[in-house]
Amino acid sequence: MAARRRILIADRDVAFAATLKQAIERSGLYQVTVAGSAAIALDAQAAAPFDLAILDLGLEDLQGAELIRALRRQQPDLRIIVSPRDPNVNPEELAALDIQGVLHRPVAFAELPALIAAALVRSPAPPARPPRTEAVIRAARQLQTITLEAGAEAALLTETGELVAHTGRLPREEVEALAALVTEGWRENGGAPIGNEAQVRFVxxxxxGPDYLLYSAPVINNAVLSLVFHAETPLSVIRGQARRISERLRHAPEAEAKPSAAGQPVAGLGQVVPPLEAIEPGWEREVEAPARPAERPRRPQVPPEERPAPAPPTSADPFAEARRTGHSVYHLSYALVWLPRFPTTQLVGDLAERLTELIQEIARGYGWEVRYLEVQPEYVHVVIAAGPGDAAAAVVETFKRLTTETIFAEFPRLRQRHLAGQLWAEDYLALAGPTPLTPDQVRRYIAYARQPHPGL
Structure with missing residues (x-):
């Protein structure tokens, strides 16, 4: 177990400093010393050097730039975070102090781990690293082609403390803070993973902003794959998506990793990728998930009376398609139907295609099996094989919530027409069993759901 890194807090508000000390030491990674004046801070530093100092710029005996210069005369490589009392402090003045972070007041304690990790990860001059392996380069390229499933906000690949590649919706500065946090978690091994362990933390x-779950696990050699999820995402979903992405990175094909010429698009990616020599060493790229093609074949909308009858269950034996957990054997299916909130909202064209993709992505993310799916202008109809802990109401709510978030982001015109933020009607139909509903059953449900129900 590596020694805890030492942090100095110099603040005239001793009660505030004590609270900050308690919050920082809670992680078990740091040992904190509190000083109520510049003189005490300098004496403590002279006795033993610190990795990081968090400084109140308004100490009475030595203020601002003078305090920073005094501390660095004794320890030139000291990393510093300042905590100004004045919320309107000039950013240019702070930039001139050669600091590694700003802790604003009142303090958002949930931000502390990322802020401290970002300040510390750059503290020592990194040793010359060996050339990045071909496997890691291919994995980095492969990461750019992956469309994240439901609940995931970003994916990043780091190697011995360096951000190699990332994809998703988070801005670059937030991804860098996360990469620093991942590196700090494995600091005692130079930012590389230890064995096959995984790390999970709230950030x-x-x-x-919202709370996220940061899941990090080794993937290739010293490379770490980290995924960022909404905090309410079940851990089983996170592990499942991490396992699928890890497999794709480990088996990234060499042919896709080498473009035909520098600066030429790689077939199927729709983005320009430099040749290997252009990214080695020190390659970092920021590429969003590949955009969907502008034109795609349209799936024709089939009138209900022309659609074939739903397929019967694949087997009369309930054990033929049963699933297992450590404590149960189960075979649970639901036939689900839900409607747009407004009858005038038609699920056609690109909207229908996107909903079809999203429902399949969400199901994969939660470990559900889609056994039947149709998106028609008036409704969505899906048969799902779910787990013993997945109630029909929870399954429908998950589909509605996650599709609403993505559809409103990608189809702004729909958001403008749904000012209440609800794409779907509150009603839904759920029947137990693996058999899809007939067109007549769906029509009867729509007629029932669309009529007013006094007293309800």
Missing amino acids: RLKPD
Whole structure:
């Protein structure tokens, strides 16, 4: 077990400093010393050097730039985070102090781990690393081609403390903070994973932002794959998606990793990828998930009376398609139907195609099996094989919530027409069993759901 890194807090508000000390030491990674004046801080530093100092710029005996210069005369490589009391402090003045972070007041304690990790990860001069392996380069390229499944906000690949590649919706500065946090988690091994262990932690990247789950696990040699999820995402879903992405990275084909010429698009990616020599060493790329093609074949909308009858269950034996967990054998299916909130909203064209993709992605992310799926202008009809802990109401709510978030982001015109933020009607139909509903059953449900129900 590596020694805890030493942090100095110099603040005239001793009660505030004590609270900050308790929050930082809770992780078990740091040992914190509190000083109520610049003189005490300098004496503590002279006795033993610190990795990081968090400084109140308004200490009475030595302020601002003078305190920073005094500390660095004794320890030139000291990393510093400042905590100004004035919320309107000039950013240019802070930039001139050669600091590694700003801790604003009031403090968002959920941000502390990422802020401290980002300040510390750059502290020592990194040793010359060996050339990046071909397997890691191919994995980095492969990561650019992956469309993240439901609940995932970003995926990043790091190797011995360096951000190699990332994809997803988070901005670059937030991804870098996450990469620093991953590296700090494995600091005692130079930012590389230890054995086959995985790490899971809650993080918040902005004071008023949402909470995320950061899941990190080794993938190739010293490379680490990290995924960022909404905090409410089940851990089983996170592990399942991490396992699928890891397999794709480990088996990234060499043919796709080498473009035919520098700066030429790689077939199927729709983006320009430099040749290997252009990215080695020190390659970092920021590429969003590949955009869907502008034109795609349209799936024709088939009138209900012309659609074939739903297929019967594949087997009369309930054990033929049963699933197993460590404590149960189960075979549970639901036939589900839900409707747009407004009858005038038609699920056609690109909207229908995108909904079809999303429902399949969400099901894969949660470990459900889609056994039947149709998106028609008036409704969505799906048969899902789910787990023993997945109630029909929870399954429908998950589909509605996650599809609403993505569809409103990708189809702004729909958001403008749904000011309440609800794409789907509150009603839904759920029947137990693996058999899809007949067109007549769906029509009867739509007629029932669309009529007013006094007293309900």
